[in-house]
Amino acid sequence: MSSSPPVSRRDLLSWLGRAVAAAGAGLAAVLSYRFARPAAVSDLSRRVAVGSFTALPQGSQLELRAHELLVLHDAGGLYALSTRCSHLGCSLLVEPEGFACPCHGARFSLEGAVRSGPAAQPLPWHRLSLDESGLVHVHLDERVPYGTRLRP
């Protein structure tokens, strides 16, 4: 108490202490994040064969539940869209006129356009390809613009 300098030195030390503590905590947070972040995911191209083109006549539809995928053949050709709701990821129920989401009630047309409900994005379309033997493949990790159909 005899003089004032000790007080300010103490203040300085405590300020420094806090700064060091904050920096340490920040560093620890960054390192923990880097530690806990998922390791790199495999980038193997993912595609599934859904059968030969001729086995999918116009008007048919094929649901691949495990891949949350629906392949349809309409007047314009063959297309595949995701049946995972674009809102928050529930699996959609396939109904004659379109898709219904049980989780928060979004509705989509058979082409994946939002009809009503909270979803803001249409359902993504996946790229289709035909190999030499006439098998149709869906490329799960490749999207195509809305309306891109596969024709024989």
Added chain:
Amino acid sequence: MGKRSRRERPRAETTRRAPGVEPSPPPAAEEKPAAEAQVAREEKPAAEAQVAEEKPTAEERPRVEEKPTAEERPRVEEKPAEERPRVEKPAEERPRVEVKPAEERPRVEAKRAEERPRVEAKPAEERPRAVASHGLGAFLLHLHPRLVRRRTLTLRATLGLGLATLVSLGLVTLTGLLLLVHYVPSVERAHASLQELETLVPLGAFLRRLHRYSGHAAVLFALLHLARALLWGAYRGAHRRVWLLGALLLLTTLATSYSGYLLPWDQDAYWTVTVGSSLFRYLPFVGEPLRDLMLGASEVGQPALTRFFVLHVVALPALGLLLLVLHLFRLRRAGGLARAPGAAGPGEELVPAAPELVRRELALSLLVLLGLLLVALPESLPLGPAPDLARPDNPPKAPWFFVGLQELVSYSASFGGVLFPLLLAGLLLFLPWLDGGERGGGEPLAERGAALAIPAATALVAATAILGLRWWGDPQAGASSWLNPASLAALAALGVALLAALRHRSRALGAQALLAGLLVALLVFTLAGWFWRGPDWALLWHPGPGRGLP
């Protein structure tokens, strides 16, 4: 210790006098060890004595009282225990204490000068000594100050809700430890291990129910406890941090409960977490990294189960325990339950915490415990089917405390799932600072105008939300993701709050009404989601065909 208080003293001298913060409520201060009291006595600087001689006259006092500036106040709250004003000294030191206050007491507590003598004059033999030196009594004695206000003993003061939360949390911890013996946190084994627990392990099903129900009870009691503290206005001044820690505790409790939801790895578990984690994608900037951290992969799978297991079993409970200790510590440091400035009367006198308060708390704890055991006794809560990873139930319902959020999200993910919850959480955490008040509270709806404004806000917001739901359910209504039942209800809450604040010129009232209104809105949406939503999340009671397929 002696050294430390010597160094800190000057600061303490200035801050101690800050009025308005109630730095020295006797109940919290009286436990000071004798050793410290002694140091403090020796240390009494001459300067102070001098001040005492120039004792301000009665007319001067009010002016002195205004002296401390706002910046000094927060420091008062941080004041370590050993610097607390020496109010309750061992009996033989009494006279000194009585003399010293001449210069500081009136300044600190000028408003309550009348009640002081009563407190101080309490005869020594009335104070409990050596109430309990071992066992549970001694433990509870350390949770409480030795003396509490008589009002604290009444049910009306707290409705016993904090304690009920505490008991539920205790039970959920114990039963959780037991469940750990059998549960296996693996995607392949989790569901089966719980099936074995239910069918093969003696008391297994009962313990599982007890764990679930006491977890639900903890959340429920915490919410009610929050509502109680809100309506009683118990979050001002020194109680600000009690509230803040309480709110953090609630969020931690919710997160703990939610993370536990994935562990059975059944149908509900999988879909609740799939949807919940997708919400993060709507949170700008931090959302995706947070989701990655949570799931450990791009989908809900084994990494997510492992992470949720760690969160549920270790990380969140540890955080909760820390917050709980701080919550209770801050409450004690704030001098016990919130009370109105200058409150006087039969409820305000000091009585021993043991045995009166301790006995009541034990009784209430047993009651809560018994209730939970009774609820868990009959068979219920069958384990859901193993998850169908391709198809949720229709409709899948979130755990009850998130059904309100599910309903909100069904209006719009970014408004209902992100903005509204963030606003609510922000208001919840910082209510005491929005309020801006320094003191008071402790009685239900005691603010001027609250007895009208709060019920009005409740009724208006509830009505708006319900009408909004009807209107929103009509496909022709032209609702959008920004114009929906939730935004309408929020507007109504804001409107009533502003009106109340302006009419009574009271920011405090406005803040209270706003949070009350938003909580009521959340309640209505919870009820709506729980009772009024059927398959495909269609409103069951909507007059028209609902939002059927186009």
